[in-house]
Amino acid sequence: MIQWPLWSICAIFLAAAAAVWWAGTLLSPRVDAIGGKLRIGQAFAGMLLLGGITSLPELATVTTSSIGGNAPLAVNNLLGSTAVNILLLAMADIVFGRGALTSVVAKPATLMQGVLGMMLLGLVAMIVLSGDYPVFGMGAGTIIIALGALLAIRIAARFERRRVWQPAEDAEGSASADDGQSAPDRRSLRRLVLVTAGLGFIILVAGVALSQSADAFAARTGLSSGMIGFVLVAFATSLPELSSIVAAVRQKRYELAVGDIFGTNLFNLMLLLVADLAASGPPVLEQAGAFEALGALLALLMTGCFTIGLLERKDKTIWRMGYDAAGALLLFCGGMLLMARFSS
Template structure:
């Protein structure tokens, strides 16, 4: 569908309705996935990474495939790499919603540390592939092929990690991820439902997020173009936030029902799946490896996401319950560094307009 041929008012209406559907679906998704985690014993962090992260990334599949198929490799790459930093920023927003305690201070299991570290390594690998200039092998990029193998390996490494006693607590602090009574509000409703029912409901919500999320991204991009913002960094940021609504709604819902590890796993998982989608973009793009079309702008975008992930990993290691403006110091640092990253990207965008979109 050529959304740029619609009037701005029609696109605005579709955008608003899609945003409402995505928000409502994402809010229910956290509860359903939490129930599945509780009944299967998979673990909150990995379930958040696999299910929440995977489902909230579904709209990106349609968006990236469409952009690549039509020959717009920069849009596909910027969409994926630009969202890495925005997704981490969403954790700071969730931290502010939580209030009271710093988000990273109430996560007592090391699974999120593993996921964050894996995400940093993958973003570093993306930067290396961009700077080394990806080469084609059998119709796809060698670099993107290596990246999807690394993503699958990361999922395998994360699976079952929460059930292995790799770390032992030496203090009496409660593990708020699974303390009885801490998340009863989120468990009572879902644990009474059969696992099959929860899986069906999760699938239905996933379909809603896929369809409405795709409309959200497409109309958002059309509106950015129609208002004259599409060619600027401002347009990329606005559309990036619009397409991050599934993640925002799901992690805020997870935080509200005290599924903190699931919220963090959602974001780390989303970034992992987005990196894997580079391979899908390669398959759809007719002009060679998509990362071969990327440059300094995209490399810095990946590094910004890596740095912000590192800030949260440090927060998870420190677990300091110190807040300012209703959020932890790590969340505040994330916001400051994100703004600084935007300044750097703006300078790069002005020097090489074609590289930034």
Template sequence: MPDFADLPLWAIVAVFLGAAAMVWAAGSRLSGQVDAIARKLGLGPAFAGLLLLGGITSLPELATVTTASLSGNAPLAVNNLLGSAAIAMLLLAITDMVYGRAALTSVVANPATLMQGVLGTMLLAAVVLVVTTGDVAVGGTGLGTLAIAAGCAFAMRIVAGFEQRQVWQPADDDVPTEEEAEANEAERHPLPRLVAVTAALAAVVLVAGVTLAKSADAFATRTGLSSGIVGFVLVAGATSLPDLSALIAAARARRYELAVGDVFGTNLFNLMLLAPADALSSGPPVLSAAGTFEAVGALVALLMTGAFTVGFLERRDKTILRMGYDAAVSILIFAGGMTVMARFAS
């Protein structure tokens, strides 16, 4: 892939917008395909969102983190992953606003979704712990990042078991939406075709997502933005764009657990990617090299996840500005966190 930093600024912006359009188109179709595959395989929607949709939409982060670590830019890799965790929760708030009819968390009725939120906050707290206390290198990889990756894998196993429990029942509308009808139509196709189409969409998300990240990085280089802000906001925002299109499509199709599972699943996959980022980096453990900026970033993601988890517990449909109170609080947390982080950006 060419070095976009050599292009004129207008060309970088054009590449970014073109890649964004490709990601949006592919991501919008992904949720329907994944939902159809999950139904044929007998997977619950929350676990399908975590494992399939979350895994696919994490592909741009995987490629960006690998490239950054191999090039010796471990801080960019860490900030990209932690930034993606916070921005994923911000995208959930945006999806709530698009949904508009009631608080999104009031229609999510699966204990696995709540368990994902709780486990996600615990793992983000573990990241903060390792960043603030330091990591120990074991065979070229930090012991802390290995423990966090193992924790993410164990969390996915726990969620898979919770998917079978029916603690709450959602109150869905009787009239299917246009997106829901499209998802039902996709389910009529044979499984091999669904897998092939999903794989093709995943390839588009991967290539266009990496192009988004590299063009965003080039834009930051040309404009002289802080490297910490670049990784946490610009690159993380670019690689999180597949999540936004998939989220909105899933919400409009009333596949709410699939949408939320995508967000929480993406965060689990991203935290798991700290281990390969560490293994591919030639320096000290990546979390040992992190500082206050990264610790605050992880805390921002943790607090935003906590806000939505409270919303899942309360299941109230009160809204403000077309979104639930939990979504509004998460936006305020993100804005306040970015203000604090700007003091420590380098």
């Protein structure tokens, strides 16, 4: 694809991004319906079902980039998607429009997902800065991160079923989104699962096209593969998250929207091990440097903004979004300026 005309590479990239967006818009209501039939909470459905499916473009880009010998693109796509996904919550906050999105997200399981994600991102930064070590053809650090992500998913899932505290209505009268029960979905579980699997397959195939076209674009233009992976590919592969959380917010399934983002980020960090398995040479985090460490820390700080918002549950807004969303947006812009100095 590298030898193709630049306009055709851009056309493939845009077509693949459009396919990912279209499939993502249809995912949220179906995952919500599957969660309802299986009687699992919105936060858990968003984390496990929606988060896992919307991580398929990252799986495709990580695998193809690593096999193709471009491990930095794979790593920066995963870390970039983690930061971009948090940025998407700010966009969803604008769509919500009536106040801070976190003021109506009241389940402690969602908060637990955010805290666990922050701990794993801090671990990634530590491993990048201290160096990774090969173990059975993989990095010891990526193995630890993958196991940590699996443990985090298990903890969050069990936390969903525990009543550690019961949220009360805040001063503005906001209540949990689960208070209002929607009408039961009449579609069969089998049909919902089949359609959802088909949408996931479309996202996976389009994700491969996104990876290949972005890699070719970087090679043709001479741009940094690190910045291309962290920004361009990350935004493109995060389109399912954007479309699905916007759909969830419009349907007033707020726990599902935030759970999607936090859950996707846990899956993204787990995919670092996939990058290690697919790549040849030293561990992928051993090849990473200050740019990647800053990316992990940026995602950690942005997650922290929304975690504070989940704790505060204040309805104050600025620029049509909550203070936490505005803080995450400013952090992202500042982080991009700082990371540009370390891009190579």
